[in-house]
Amino acid sequence: MTLDAKIPSGPIEKKWDKHRFDLKLVNPANKRKYDVLVVGTGLAGASAAASLAELGYNVTALCIQDSPRRAHSIAAQGGINAAKNYPNDGDSVWRLFYDTVKGGDYRAREANVYRLAQVSVNIIDQCVAQGVPFARDYGGYLDNRSFGGAQVSRTFYARGQTGQQLLLGAYGALSRQVEKGKVRLLARREMLDLVVVNGKARGVIARNLVDGKIERYAAHAVLLCTGGYGNVFFLSTNAANSNVTATWRAHRRGAYFANPCYTQIHPTCIPVAGENQSKLTLMSESLRNDGRVWVPKKKGDTRAPNDIPDAERDYYLERRYPSFGNLVPRDVASRAAKKACDEGFGVGPTKLAVYLDFRDALKRVGAETIKEKYGNLLDMYHHITNEDPYKVPMRIYPAVHYTMGGLWVDYNLMSTVPGLFVLGEANFSDHGANRLGASALMQGLADGYFVIPSTLGGYLAAGGIEAVGTDAAEFSEAEAAVNARVSKLLAVKGKRTTLEFHRDLGRLVWDHCGMGRTEAGLKKLLTAIPELRERFYKEVCVLGGGMEFNQALERAGRVADYLEFAELLALDALERRESCGGHFREEYQTPENEARRDDENFAHVAAWEFKGDGKAPARHVEPLSFENVHLTQRSYK
Amino acid sequence: MTGTIDITLKVWRQKDAASAGGFETYEAKGVSTEMSFLEMLDVVNEDLQKKGRDPIAFDHDCREGICGMCSLVIDGRAHGPDGGQTTCQLHMRRYKNNDVITVEPFRAKAFPLVRDLVVDRCSFDSIMQAGGYVSVSTGQAPDASVLLIPKHKADSAMDAAACIGCGACVAACPNASAMLFVAAKVSQLAQLPQGGPERERRVLNMMAAHDEAGFGACSNEYECEAVCPKDISVSHIARLNREYLRALALGPGEHQAASGAG
Ligand SMILES: Cc1cc2nc3c(=O)[nH]c(=O)nc-3n(C[C@H](O)[C@H](O)[C@H](O)COP(=O)(O)OP(=O)(O)OC[C@H]3O[C@@H](n4cnc5c(N)ncnc54)[C@H](O)[C@@H]3O)c2cc1C
Ligand code: FES
Numbered sequence: 029m030t031l032d033a034k035i036p037s038g039p040i041e042k043k044w045d046k047h048r049f050d051l052k053l054v055n056p057a058n059k060r061k062y063d064v065l066v067v068g069t070g071l072a073g074a075s076a077a078a079s080l081a082e083l084g085y086n087v088t089a090l091c092i093q094d095s096p097r098r099a100h101s102i103a104a105q106g107g108i109n110a111a112k113n114y115p116n117d118g119d120s121v122w123r124l125f126y127d128t129v130k131g132g133d134y135r136a137r138e139a140n141v142y143r144l145a146q147v148s149v150n151i152i153d154q155c156v157a158q159g160v161p162f163a164r165d166y167g168g169y170l171d172n173r174s175f176g177g178a179q180v181s182r183t184f185y186a187r188g189q190t191g192q193q194l195l196l197g198a199y200g201a202l203s204r205q206v207e208k209g210k211v212r213l214l215a216r217r218e219m220l221d222l223v224v225v226n227g228k229a230r231g232v233i234a235r236n237l238v239d240g241k242i243e244r245y246a247a248h249a250v251l252l253c254t255g256g257y258g259n260v261f262f263l264s265t266n267a268a269n270s271n272v273t274a275t276w277r278a279h280r281r282g283a284y285f286a287n288p289c290y291t292q293i294h295p296t297c298i299p300v301a302g303e304n305q306s307k308l309t310l311m312s313e314s315l316r317n318d319g320r321v322w323v324p325k326k327k328g329d330t331r332a333p334n335d336i337p338d339a340e341r342d343y344y345l346e347r348r349y350p351s352f353g354n355l356v357p358r359d360v361a362s363r364a365a366k367k368a369c370d371e372g373f374g375v376g377p378t379k380l381a382v383y384l385d386f387r388d389a390l391k392r393v394g395a396e397t398i399k400e401k402y403g404n405l406l407d408m409y410h411h412i413t414n415e416d417p418y419k420v421p422m423r424i425y426p427a428v429h430y431t432m433g434g435l436w437v438d439y440n441l442m443s444t445v446p447g448l449f450v451l452g453e454a455n456f457s458d459h460g461a462n463r464l465g466a467s468a469l470m471q472g473l474a475d476g477y478f479v480i481p482s483t484l485g486g487y488l489a490a491g492g493i494e495a496v497g498t499d500a501a502e503f504s505e506a507e508a509a510v511n512a513r514v515s516k517l518l519a520v521k522g523k524r525t526t527l528e529f530h531r532d533l534g535r536l537v538w539d540h541c542g543m544g545r546t547e548a549g550l551k552k553l554l555t556a557i558p559e560l561r562e563r564f565y566k567e568v569c570v571l572g573g574g575m576e577f578n579q580a581l582e583r584a585g586r587v588a589d590y591l592e593f594a595e596l597l598a599l600d601a602l603e604r605r606e607s608c609g610g611h612f613r614e615e616y617q618t619p620e621n622e623a624r625r626d627d628e629n630f631a632h633v634a635a636w637e638f639k640g641d642g643k644a645p646a647r648h649v650e651p652l653s654f655e656n657v658h659l660t661q662r663s664y665k
Numbered sequence: 666m667t668g669t670i671d672i673t674l675k676v677w678r679q680k681d682a683a684s685a686g687g688f689e690t691y692e693a694k695g696v697s698t699e700m701s702f703l704e705m706l707d708v709v710n711e712d713l714q715k716k717g718r719d720p721i722a723f724d725h726d727c728r729e730g731i732c733g734m735c736s737l738v739i740d741g742r743a744h745g746p747d748g749g750q751t752t753c754q755l756h757m758r759r760y761k762n763n764d765v766i767t768v769e770p771f772r773a774k775a776f777p778l779v780r781d782l783v784v785d786r787c788s789f790d791s792i793m794q795a796g797g798y799v800s801v802s803t804g805q806a807p808d809a810s811v812l813l814i815p816k817h818k819a820d821s822a823m824d825a826a827a828c829i830g831c832g833a834c835v836a837a838c839p840n841a842s843a844m845l846f847v848a849a850k851v852s853q854l855a856q857l858p859q860g861g862p863e864r865e866r867r868v869l870n871m872m873a874a875h876d877e878a879g880f881g882a883c884s885n886e887y888e889c890e891a892v893c894p895k896d897i898s899v900s901h902i903a904r905l906n907r908e909y910l911r912a913l914a915l916g917p918g919e920h921q922a923a924s925g926a927g
Contacts (some may be wrong), residue, residue: 079803095725095790097830114810150806157806159799160857161823168813186823192731192738193826200798207794215787238779267726302699304708408729409755412701477803513804525714527707571719577681577780579722580714 031635031650034438035139040656041121042540044143047439059084062078062249062488065232067219067274069096069202071469072452073194073253075476078201082211083481087605088245089202090234092269097199100255100267102343102470104191106312106404107173107183108469110148115172119180121145128467129657131177131357132432132460133609133625138656139439140457142449152184154477158197162186173401174290175465176313177664179358183466187465188405194469198476203434215439217243218582220513221506222250222448224276229278229448229636230496231348233506235514237582240575242510244498246270249447249484252638253476254455256431258291260590260597261532263541264428265310267298268297271586272593274437278421283443284648286436286456288593289601290465292610293543294429295361298412299381301330301638309412311384311404313465316354318389318398319422320610321345321361323373323382333421334385344368352664359462359610359623362426367426367621376423426543426631432459432469433600436635436650444635447493449484451475456633461609462654514574517584522567526584529564534589536560537594541601546614550602554595561591596636596645603647606630618661627659668854669695670762674709676721677769682778688767702745703728703735722781728753730894733829736836737782738769743833743892751831755862771836775843775879786832789846789877795874796867797850799859805909818856825853827895834889845889847871848905849897855908865912872909891925 036047046151054062062085069091077089080406091099124145155172156162163171164185172181186193205211213414216237223231223246231246257272258264279285298313323339329336343489346353365382368374375381386406390398395418399406406417409413413423434456441449441457453471459467536556539551564587572578607616607623608630616624627632633650671694679686691713696705703725710720726734735752739745747756760766768782776784814822828849835843853869854860860867883902890899 075803080800085780093726093732093734094785094787095733095830097790098726098734100726100732102732103727103729112809150804152809153804153806155802156809156812157799157801157859159822159854161819161826161853161857162818163823164814164816166816168815168819172810178734186826189731189827192829193823196826200793201801201803203794204798204800206790213790215790216785267732268728279830295912302697304700304704306701306707309729370894408754411730411731411750411756414756414758445782481803523715525711527711534831569714571714572715575721577783580720 029444029648031436031648032442033137033650036439040102040139040142043139044146044624048139048482052484052489054485054489058085060086062086063088064484065245065247066249066253068253068255068454069234070101070253070255070298070452071191071198071472072454072476073251073502074099074195074198074202076251076253076451076475076480077211078198079477079481080484081205087205088212088214088247089211090214090219090595092216092218092237094215096202096213097196098243099195100270101195101469103267104469105188106175107190107312107466108151108194109175109182109187109464109466110152110184110470111145111182112149112152114170115181117423119182123180124148124182127178128458128464128659129460130463130662131464132600133623133660133662134460134627134631134654134657135608135652136458136460137652138654143479144458144471144474145662146410147474150433150478151473153196153329155197158199158200160186160193165269173314174317174355176316176355176361177464179352183314185314188402191469193290194473198473201648218278218352218586219254219274222281222512223502223506224281224445225496225500225502228446231498231503233503233510235510238577239580242507244503244507246489246496246498246503248493249449251449251451251480252435252453252454253534254454256434257345257593258428260430260533260594261428261538262530263300263305263308265294265308268307269590272314273586273589275450276589276593277443278435278448279445280638281446282445282638284436284636284637285433285596286599286633287433288597288636289541289611290432290461291428292358292430292432295358295365295426296384296424297427298409299376299378299423299425299431309408310429311360311422311424311441312557315384315402315405318401319354319384319386321354321382321384321390323368323375327372333385341372349664356664357462357464359654361611362543363612363621365426381425382422384424386417387421390418402405420513421497432461432463433455436633440486441479442483442487447487451480464649467575467627488573513585514581516565517568517570517581517588518574520565520568520570522569524567525569526580526587529560529568529588530590533557533590541598544612544614545601547602550598553598554602557591557595557598564588564591599645600636602632604630622662631659670698670757670760672696672760672763673765675765675767676782677885678721678781679778681780696757698758700755700757701728701753702739702757703753705757717740722783724783724920725753730754731829733769733831734909736771736784736831738771738836740767743771743836743893748891748895749894751829773833773835773841773880775841776832776835788880789830789832789843790846791824791878792843792871792874793850795807796863796870799854800863803888812858814857822853825849825897825901828897829895831894833892835880837888837892838881839886839888840884842883843875843880843895844883844905845897845899847875848901851908852904853903855904864908866917868905868908869917
């Protein structure tokens with residue numbers, strides 16, 4: 029199968045308009061004849077479900093939590109980008125496009141990124157109209173802040189709770205459609221398989237998490253909006269329920285998985301404190317607007333940070349990257365922190381931390397202003413560490429945060445399975461090998477509010493989608509497969525818990541496929557994962573039954589899928605013999621320790637095809653052509 | 666600073682809504698004071714499973730105080746002893762060696778029990794569906810900068826909008842009233858120009874949905890504010906009451922009649 033990204037012809041500024049004109053439309057009266065399934069109710073899912081229902085489609089939305097408002101997007105802190113240029117500092121659609129392609133280390137599709145930058149302005153309009161209380165200045169106008177990888181202020185924010193406010197806006201829109209009877213909302217449901225009939229995605233199998241019943245849902249199209257797979261590392265900033273199951277199961281049913289090795293390690297998280305830690309907490313990148321990152325100049329300096337005079341501090345980001353300073357992109361900042369700690373300059377009890385210091389900003393603008401901008405983040409830090417960041421510098425360390433890889437989609441957001449669309453973090457589309465801060469919220473909402481309403485119509489209007497009910501043989505087969513997996517997990521009756529396996533897996537993946545990756549390490553990982561998987565099916569202990577509320581079973585199913593998926597992640601990292609963005613292969617670096625790309629051999633998307641259990645997956649390639657942005661070695665000096 | 670403590674837990678166990686429930690006692694030894702409360706429960710659960718006993722079911726997702734998924738009444742207080750935070754933000758450094766801690770679910774008629782400490786709060790969704798939004802469809806919005814909103818109004822709306830919908834206010838209220846929850850949304854939108862056109866019908870419909878879901882009436886006990894993890898002030902309830910009276914006086918407007926229940 030050749031990967032056709034279906035990028036419209038013509039100049040980049042005109043592609044999206046032209047495409048929308050070329051796409052067939054579904055007649056308003058016919059829209060109600062189409063059923064659409066939306067899995068996941070984060071920003072991508074909630075905005076898509078609401079917008080499609082507004083157009084007249086019959087939407088069914090599934091979410092794991094007891095309410096769609098609790099989806100993982102709620103936790104996003106810092107902000108959302110848009111090329112509004114309200115501060116008059118030289119921003120434009122073109123600049124946002126350029127920054128995103130460059131920030132992604134030239135591994136994203138130009139046409140998608142351009143469209144994202146174009147619709148970014150509409151997102152802010154939409155959210156304001158919904159009543160999202162973005163920060164404002166005294167004149168009543170919207171306020172902006174800066175994020176990494178940009179020299180303009182284009183980030184809109186609602187205190188440190190931007191994701192929450194945007195999601196509540198989308199949830200409001202969704203709730204309105206539930207009230208109108210256009211969205212059927214199914215809470216506490218987990219999608220466990222995709223149903224493909226005659227080559228097209230026609231439904232899902234889900235487990236009712238309350239009573240354990242396995243349910244069938246049929247539709248004319250399925251939208252996966254199920255987020256990223258960061259929890260394959262066990263410790264990450266992601267919510268506990270975030271998982272790879274939906275995308276992995278779709279992959280096994282024919283959807284290609286693109287660039288799984290592109291994972292983002294966020295530079296500013298609260299360091300790991302103990303053995304039983306269950307998650308890592310992000311401290312938003314926005315803090316780098318006012319916080320300065322440093323380590324002592326002397327190795328192993330044990331003085332309290334406030335006792336170390338300026339002359340003995342190394343503000344290494346400002347030193348190494350004078351033009352971007354503390355606001356270099358995430359991959360660069362994370363590696364710099366790791367380097368400082370690896371070389372023995374780390375601080376705190378574990379020495380795996382660097383300082384993020386507000387002292388100078390507090391002096392310059394005062395505690396009130398800092399509190400207003402970052403209050404809830406600093407409080408969160410205080411709660412967790414028992415240290416007051418207004419008094420002592422925060423300690424931070426990189427942590428797994430976001431996954432750029434995901435199911436391969438074309439310009440229409442459709443996967444290699446016709447009728448299966450993938451939105452938000454779950455797809456691979458817009459961020460290349462590294463995502464810039466405040467761009468995930470933008471992408472999720474772009475996909476849901478503005479892209480899918482047009483492209484889904486194009487697919488449905490093209491016709492050829494016959495009537496299929498949940499009594500089709502393919503539904504029975506998929507349901508039987510789900511039941512078999514559940515029974516298999518319950519039957520092991522071993523002695524080790526799922527958590528122990530998850531922790532083992534996370535450690536392996538972090539050690540060998542984290543911030544630095546080597547050929548030898550990845551090969552080791554590729555033998556260790558199947559071994560761990562084998563042990564899992566011999567030794568795991570999953571108590572209780574299938575027909576009841578059973579969190580141990582839910583977790584076991586997710587970890588089982590991570591144990592398969594992790595192998596693909598490692599394989600992709602091995603095969604990409606270059607460094608780019610978040611994928612840092614230690615063999616390929618510049619003398620200054622920056623990622624060294626190999627554009628001749630790797631300026632492409634790697635999309636993996638599932639070939640069956642125990643068989644090697646096939647690696648397909650979508651070449652990336654850059655007609656508008658000139659490929660250079662990224663420099664933030 | 667860091668150390669370990671031994672604690673005794675009395676935890677509500679109940680297989681499902683139809684079964685009878687009761688407290689069970691567990692000893693947790695050598696609990697690191699660096700752990701969060703939920704991590705302590707993770708450790709207890711690991712232990713239970715190793716002994717072949719069903720782990721304690723409890724809700725959680727973000728574990729950083731924003732999703733509203735975690736619940737728990739700890740020693741008789743929703744979200745634990747301190748107020749101003751969620752259960753997932755509570756740390757074991759708050760406890761002493763040999764403390765006995767009682768853990769129960771959020772209890773309210775409108776929050777049916779699912780299992781052990783897990784309840785369903787879908788009734789909050791039904792209140793929101795009745796009007797907790799601005800009726801704007803995708804694509805209708807004008808440029809964001811045409812609307813000027815004074816900073817103090819935007820800030821005050823944001824104070825209300827910070828609600829995470831956890832339901833602690835209901836669990837703490839002797840009447841299991843959800844007035845603080847309703848007030849947070851009504852107050853946010855009443856202070857913003859975007860909320861203007863639907864101001865009356867919103868508050869009337871949301872209050873009707875509140876009562877219909879089985880939440881009780883507010884009798885000014887202020888327990889809700891004390892446990893609210895986002896410090897949402899009862900002054901928003903005062904605004905809700907004013908909005909409600911105002912809407913009763915003015916009537917819902919013609920929209921409501923036109924769109925039936927919605
Ligand atoms: C702490 C934190 C802070 C962040 N801050 C920012 C920021 O400031 N700016 C920014 O742009 N980005 C930020 N991000 C990234 C951003 O929040 C996410 O990338 C984005 O919200 C993803 O949205 P989504 O809709 O694609 O997926 P999600 O919000 O992850 O939603 C997917 C939902 O699907 C559910 N789900 C998964 N599998 C299934 C299944 N099988 N069945 C049913 N449901 C399922 C999940 O539980 C989840 O709730 C942050 C991320 C984190 C973790
Ligand atoms: S788990 Fe999200 S608020 Fe506690």
